[in-house]
Amino acid sequence: MTGSLRFDPMLPWWMIGALTAVALLVAGFALWRKLKGWAWRGLAGLAAAAALAGPALELATRAGLSDIVILLDDRSASQSLPGRSDQTDEAIAALEREIAALPNTELRRVTVGDAEEGTLLGDALERAIAAEPENRVAGIVAVTDGQAHDPALIPQDAPAPVHTLLTGRAEDWDRRLAIEEAPAFGLIDQTVILRVRIEDQGAVPDDVAGRPASLRISVDGEDEQVLAVPPGVPLDVPITLTHAGQNVVQIGFDAPETDGEPELTDRNNAAAVTITGVRDRLRVLLVSGEPHAGERTWRNLLKSDAAVDLIHFTILRPPDKSDGVPVTELSLIAFPTRELFMERIDDFDLIIFDRYRVRGILPPTYFDNIARYVEDGGAVLVAAGPEMASVESLNLSPLGRILPAQPTGRVVDAPFLPELTDQGRRHPVTADLPGAPPPPDAEVQDAPTWGRWLRMAEVDPREGEVVMTGADGLPLLVLDRVGEGRVAQLTSDQVWLWGRGFEGGGPQLELLRRIAHWSMKEPELEEEALEADVGAGLTVRLTRRTMQDSAGPLEITGPDDYSLTLPMEEAAPGRFTADWTAPEPGLYRLRDGETINRVLALGPAAPREFETTVASDATLGPLSEATGGAVLRLSEGIPSVRSVREGRQAFGRGVGGDWIGITPREASTVTGLSRRPILPGWAWLALIAGLILAGWLSEGRRIARG
Structure with a gap:
């Protein structure tokens, strides 16, 4: 139970202030005139002002609140790289057990998935902190590879230590294809320029570092050309568009061979760019x-x-x-x-x-x-x-x-x-x-x-x-x-x-x-063609035009050995359709027998989740440092969880390995409230009368002696 002083004035505060000022002026005048009893009369005026202010003691009954630990679980696509998913599962399970064992502590688990813009780690963290009372947040733990595509939204500070537990390994490396510049349109039979770059990341083995990659380039899967491209050097690739409509440019290279650790993934070794061919005139x-x-x-x-x-x-x-x-x-x-x-x-x-x-x-x-x-x-x-x-x-x-x-x-x-x-x-x-x-043979003939x-x-x-x-x-x-x-x-x-x-x-x-x-060979008037109308997400309406009585089924192949046979249904004479949803962004090849062979690029030219694959603390590291938190690699072990006092170092290394700390906040909430006057009205009246009487008696004795 806690108490505090409150006031319930009977008059406006300016009138009470005026009464206080008058009492002080009268006492001061009496003092200047050296009149006995000035102090008693001044105290009587102040007691009257205090009585009018209505002082009361407010008593509150409080109940303690539990501390909250926010656990950020990154399940974006880059977390599916080899080993990272298992690391995340083990770390999340261990942290849940240890936090559950702490007294008076609750866990808030926030899962971060994929979005069209990539991994929105900053947005998820900001929302998780805003959703909880600041005085109850005792710690924040993020299990992630550190790849965030909204770095501007990463908070500059937090109400508790932020610990970053990185998945992956220190020896991870990757080589990827970066599309630096790609036009959306180009003139038929004229050259357009595609600018690409090979980029090495992480601990690249000595037998791979600096070695050129054999870059394969083709348009609509035909006439493949091979170029040797060293890493880190931008290359301008000339592309000639041969027909109107969509021209899918495929670019890629094989994973480099090495005697050491292989690269993290080959999903970013290829990309597809769609360039619409148009006629000049x-x-x-x-x-x-x-x-x-x-x-x-x-x-x-x-x-x-x-x-x-x-x-x-x-x-x-x-x-x-x-x-x-x-x-x-x-x-x-x-x-x-x-x-x-x-x-x-x-x-x-x-x-x-x-x-x-x-x-x-x-x-x-x-x-x-x-x-x-x-x-x-x-x-x-x-x-x-x-x-x-x-x-x-x-x-x-x-x-x-x-x-x-x-x-x-x-x-x-x-x-x-x-x-x-x-x-x-x-x-x-x-x-x-x-x-x-x-x-x-139509039923209606009078149209x-x-x-x-x-x-x-x-x-x-x-x-x-x-x-x-x-x-x-x-x-x-x-x-x-x-x-x-x-x-x-x-x-x-x-x-x-x-x-x-x-x-x-x-x-x-x-x-x-x-x-x-x-x-003039406009694509929308071709007799044998396959149209793909990409809708929301990865949904596709496929339309097969043909002069034959039947079409399909359509054979679809894609990333990670994806394969599907899709039947087509007749929508009108010579037109067959089917709806299909791709399992993930990437490059898909659609084939109907030997006559139709089309390449379809879904999603970005290169998935953003795989632009940077090596785990890094570049985005969350500054926040952990600012809040006194730790940045640790899960490949070196899962840290234990301790309680530390606010203001002390929230991480360290003990006999059993690394540990991270949370700061108990001892927050509480008011469950009951009562107010009790300091003195009842009759007591205030008796006090004021007593002070006035004391002043009168003091002046009376002075007159009698005189």
Whole structure:
């Protein structure tokens, strides 16, 4: 029980102060006048002021509180390195037993796991201290490898000694790959620079220190190159992106061989960087054989795309026509046929022949060169009209050998409704086109469909895939791959009717855009492809596009000999999907037979938990030193726990080994409270009256003697 003086004033404090001042002034005046009884009257005034202040004795009943020891248990990924998990388990078990044996002591265990930002040791420590009353925290023990990725949050001080018990061993070492600089985007067929560095950490063996590592680099798992890189020296690696979309760059080296201790882990010996390949500008050459209603459609489509550089020529008059117009007035500029089709042809991503007739403007050698351009990776799109069935057809030129359909010579002049074939419902160029007519076996047949076209040429398909048909089921759109390039053949010039809204119109711009971008090998329009949409955490939605009736199962391999066979379910014609959650960040290879082989990087380029693997007291050491705590290695033994008085050294070495100390705080809480006046009211009244009477009697005796 403890007591303290409290006041319960009957008047405001300023009035009590004024009364005290008056009493003191009266006593002082009486003293100055040398009047007897001045002291008694002054004491009476002070007693009156004290009575008005209401002094009371407050008595509190207290109960002792237990001390709290915070035990920080680091279970981050770096703690899974060889030996560390066992060290942590043994240390935690021993500390729990010893702290439980201490009198009046409680244990608060805080487990630190992995976060997206790494090991948030500082945040966990700060939260654990803030969650407990400061006057009850007797000690803090952290069992960790010391790797914290939030060093700014490590407290500068603590209410009790902080002891750091490091896992690992003093002879641990590691060699890792560090990605210093990696671009997110790069231009196709141009070089981007990737800066890497080999870094040695810890007690590196003499036979490994300074020895170069054989660094292997590949893009999408192909064309691996090997470079010898000494540790500690930044290296600029040139990477050439070969296609649009994601390019996964794999970089890694084998664990160095040594006669001594092996390195801690090889998980940081490799990394994956995803660089998105983009085209600088899509260069398109559009050659219109004659003015017609649909010519403006192609021009508007290509000019509306800011990423397309368009060169457009329209042949207004054939060379054999004689109408008296001077040659100098036939065109604004000369048609640079040799420069376009011989010297600069490889600069174009796509060549479009729109209702083009073979009239002698381009000699046969030019058409041969165009066919060579396609076979080497170029693209040609032929949008034809009635001229396809005439003797001026492109099929009768040397270009005809790469065209997938051959005209029969007949033109169908009758309205027809374009329809998708079974292959067309699978092909990404035509699949899911808005307003497409339902398949013949669909339950609903009265849904809104496209408007009709009025004319097409009859052809016989020779190669490729017929994705759209017209009158009498004749091929309307044929797509084909020739060598490394692509060819698209549209056998009607009536697509502009959709743009004019004839009979409801149709997706004119979307269809032409898809044809053009498929011809230029845009990844989202590939027939055989595997898409990976990475969601929250490590969840992935896998989508397999194929022209086949089935797909999968998908074979997935990853770090630590991870292997999984994942079945795919059909979501739409030619599209199969599956949801998958990766067990951990890293590099995964996805394979579907021999046709699809993709590399997928999940998580950071190199896991942050393994950037630094050698145990260190660099982050927690200063806090332990500031609070009088210890920094000890568990490889040298688990310390015992003692109680020491506050202010004394909280660690040491005894006969049985190292020990760490906690400081009992002897905290308590109030369980009961009572207040008792120093004097009752009648006693104060008697005291004041007695003092006044004593003063009066003192003055009375003086008068009597006088």
